[in-house]
Each structure stands twice: as structure tokens, then as C-alpha cells.
Amino acid sequence: MQEMTQYELFHRLLEEMGETGWWPAESKVEIVVGAIMIQNTTAANAERAVMNIGQVTQFESQAILDLPREELEVLVRPAGFYKNKSKAVHSVLHWFNEHDNDLRGIVRKYESNLRQELLKLHGVGDETADVLLLYIFDQPVFVADKYAQKLYTKLGIPGMDNYKAMRRLVSLDPQFTIWEAQEFHGLIDEFGKLYLRGKGRFEESFLAGYRLDASKLE
Template structure:
């Protein structure tokens, strides 16, 4: 068994899998909506909802902002939990409207401040907030989602109990560029989808994570 660090894990995965091109989306608004819609469902269902929104609004922020929750619900029904998710999208676009839908203007603020604001919006939890921070606001954060936690657990990591603890440990031990943080999440999620059910046959079997602090 070969001991590796969290940063070495990134390099091993990148060397084996190559660039994953995350997050899929033609605009940051599409990415942000996708981060909400993907909660508790699969990406195929998200694509159906995004196609509906694209036909109706061209995914223009002003047109999305003009929709009420009731108008959004049938458009995003394929993603499930459409009532809660519609309220979340409305709240997010109300928040974005305060900055004239300008991601660059928002990104001037600190990561801590932006994360706090996002977490105050209905329906946005840690994973969704961090996804928006990483892919829309260009903040180098680590997304400790369920795939990632399971991968780290399978690699023998015992130094975290929840999302927040793993996020903190990873961010303290990763000296990566923004693009690498974005890539790391894509690598972990795509690996999780393909390999967690057949772990014993995966290329990560020979490795064990050191318990970094």
C-alpha cells in the first residue's frame, strides 16, 4: 500500500483520467442553475430541465429573473423537488440582480462573505454554495460532496466526520490553482460515478491517504 497526500491523489487521478472539463455549461448562469437542479437527482434529469429553460428563456439572466416560482416549476419538473428548487432559483437570481447579474462584480468580495450570503438563500447548502463559488465566482474552494467523502473513506482517511471537516482539511493541504481545484472536483465526481461500485478493480486500490490535518 502506497501512502499519498491529498495533492498527490489529484495528480494520480489526473494522470490516469485526463481533463474532465468541469463544470458542464455554456454560461455561468447555466452552471449555477445546474448546481441547484442536480441536488438529489442525476445529471440526465438536469439536462431535461435546462433544455426547457433554454427554450423558454435562452438562459438569459433577465428572463430567468422575470419568472415566478410557479412559472419555473413545470420547466424544472424533470429534476424533481421542483417546488423547492424553483424557490431556490428565484432567490439566487434576486441575489444576482442586486449586482446586475455581474459575476465579476460579485467576485470582488471575499470567499467567506460570498459563501455566507449564498448559504442564507433558501435551498442552497454547502455543496451548492461551493459549486457556485468554484465555477461561477472563480474562488478556489474544495467541494467535499458525497462521492468525494466516499472516495476518501475508501482510501483510508479517518480524519473527518462530515462535509465541513473534509473541506477544511483539503483546503489547508492543497496548493492548487483555480483550474486545478475545478478539475479536482470533476475528477472525483466522474471517478465516483464510474468506480465506487467496483472499487476493487479501480486504479486507486494500491493507495492510502495520509491523515493530514
């Protein structure tokens, strides 16, 4: 087995797969909507709901907030859990409005407590909070989603049982830039779609034969 650091894993993924451009969206509001729609559903279902909302509102924050809840629920329906997700979209965008949509100001106000503030919002759990930190607030954090859990398990790291467990064990090496952290998440998910779905084809992948250095994950 050839050992590598987390940062070396990032570069191996990047060399083999190229840039992903994650999160795929044209505005911060679209990212917020997408991060909520993807919860507990497939990417295809989430994309349909995101497209519905975009067609009606052009991802203008106030336009989404002005939609009657019942109308928003119809748009969200393809993503499932439409009542909860509609409420979450309104909750998050309203919170941004309360802070004048000043992202830098929000970071300055809450500093290291920002994640805890996000978790107070309806419909924002651990994964969504980290996605918002990474792609909305440009904080280099690790998103410990299902594909990340599966990949790190395959690379010899035990204890990757769920989001909270992995997040306790894994954080990004300080040398990751914001762009690299954003790409790393995208690369892991793109790798997962190719090699980790269902029973997976990891042994056929370019990462077979590698293991992560567990001493350098925190």
C-alpha cells in the same frame, strides 16, 4: 499501501482519466441552474430540467426571472422538489441582479464572508455554496460531495460521514490553481460514477493500493 498527497491524487486521476471540462455548461447562469437542479436527484433528471430551462430562456438571467413561478416549476419538475428549486433559482439570480451581475465586485465586497452570504440565499446549502464559489467565483475550494466522501474513505481517511464533517477535515492544498480545483471536483465525480456507485468497484480501480497522507489535508 502507497501513500500520496491530495495534489498527487489529483494528478493520478488526471493522468488516468484526462480532462473532464467540469462544470459542463456554456455560461455562468447555466452553472447556477445546474447546481440547483442537481440537488437530491440524479444527473439525468437534473439535465432534463436544465435543458427545459435553456430551451425556453437560453439561460438569459432576466428571461428566467421574468418567467411566472408556475411556468418555471413545470420546467424544473423533472429534477424533483420543483417548488423549492424554482424559488431557489429566482432567489440566486435575483441576488446576482442586485449586485449588477458583477462577479468580481461581489468577491471584493464580501471577501472571506462570501460563502456565508451565499448560504443565506434560499435553496443554497453547503454543497451548492461551494460549487458556486468554485465555478462561478473561481475560488479554489473543495467540494465534499458524496463521491468525495466515499473516495477519501476508501483512501484511508476516517470521519468522512457527511458534507459538514468532511469539509471540517479537508481543504485544498494551496498549490491547487483554480483550473486544477475545478478539474479535481470533476475527476472525483467521474471516478465515482465508474467505481463508487452502489457497492462499488474500487478494488478494480487504478487507485487501489493507495492511501492519502492524512497530515496534509488541511
